[in-house]
Amino acid sequence: MEIDRRDFLTLSGAATLALATEPVWAQTSKVEVRWLGQSATRITTLTGKVIVIDPFLTNNPKTPQQYKNLDALGQVDVILVTHGHGDHTGDVAALAKRTNAKVFGPAGLIATMVDLGWVPPEQAVRFGKGGTVTPLGPQIKITQVRAEHSSEVTVTDPTTKKSTTYPGGEPAGFIVEFENGFKLYHMGDTGLFGDMRLIGEYYKPDVIMIPIGGHFVMDPRDAAYATREMLKPRFAIPFHYGTFPVLRGTPQEYQAALGPTSTQVFPISPGDSLTF
Numbered sequence: 191m192e193i194d195r196r197d198f199l200t201l202s203g204a205a206t207l208a209l210a211t212e213p214v215w216a217q218t219s220k221v222e223v224r225w226l227g228q229s230a231t232r233i234t235t236l237t238g239k240v241i242v243i244d245p246f247l248t249n250n251p252k253t254p255q256q257y258k259n260l261d262a263l264g265q266v267d268v269i270l271v272t273h274g275h276g277d278h279t280g281d282v283a284a285l286a287k288r289t290n291a292k293v294f295g296p297a298g299l300i301a302t303m304v305d306l307g308w309v310p311p312e313q314a315v316r317f318g319k320g321g322t323v324t325p326l327g328p329q330i331k332i333t334q335v336r337a338e339h340s341s342e343v344t345v346t347d348p349t350t351k352k353s354t355t356y357p358g359g360e361p362a363g364f365i366v367e368f369e370n371g372f373k374l375y376h377m378g379d380t381g382l383f384g385d386m387r388l389i390g391e392y393y394k395p396d397v398i399m400i401p402i403g404g405h406f407v408m409d410p411r412d413a414a415y416a417t418r419e420m421l422k423p424r425f426a427i428p429f430h431y432g433t434f435p436v437l438r439g440t441p442q443e444y445q446a447a448l449g450p451t452s453t454q455v456f457p458i459s460p461g462d463s464l465t466f
């Protein structure tokens with residue numbers, strides 16, 4: 191399959207893959223989802239609002255070089271953070287400062303970020319699992335849901351190398367419902383848990399971004415079970431693998447474990463985008 195970087199490849203009636211190597215933001219009246227490595231994601235809504243989830247870019251070994259310059263993200267309207275680990279929070283402070291975007295996340299995590307001076311209080315919004323916020327207007331709903339993980343914030347003094355760990359609230363995932371009702375479920379970091387079935391039945395996500403790396407999160411077999419038996423989305427984007435050696439799971443193993451299914455998997459690379 192040969193794809194020119196400016197070509198758009200139609201993968202199904204509903205999704206398009208763009209292997210763009212430069213940040214040209216589509217105004218396609220579609221939802222654009224660009225994966226930037228690990229869990230970092232830049233989403234453009236139908237009306238051009240930009241949501242960045244878990245910005246970990248400048249020190250992310252999988253983030254394409256061009257996105258390590260935070261200006262390459264362009265306008266950012268909202269920043270969402272799933273939990274306190276460095277591979278999710280690395281660039282929150284810098285991006286919040288640069289864009290003035292409000293930062294939303296689990297209440298305990300946001301409290302710590304304010305205390306540490308990462309985010310000014312007026313830019314920080316605490317909310318909890320089950321809560322829905324609409325910072326981009328009533329048509330775009332962001333709901334916080336459970337994740338089975340931990341959340342603490344470890345800060346290392348650059349001079350003494352001494353680390354200090356602070357409480358980071360409860361880990362979470364986010365369901366973003368767009369202007370047309372399409373729903374994306376960014377699962378954050380999570381192990382398999384039974385209420386994924388509830389999330390599948392109740393929220394009916396159209397596309398999931400699902401961790402598959404193992405060790406800290408689900409491995410490909412767990413992720414396949416969650417996808418096939420509980421969440422049953424139309425589309426799945428595997429993430430949180432390969433960034434560090436312990437995150438061994440691969441999209442190929444995920445797809446093999448999934449077997450024949452109605453879910454279409456997009457094993458995209460960091461920097462690639464999909465439109466829905």
Ligand SMILES: [Zn+2]
Nearest residue numbers: 275277278379
């Ligand atoms: Zn992580």
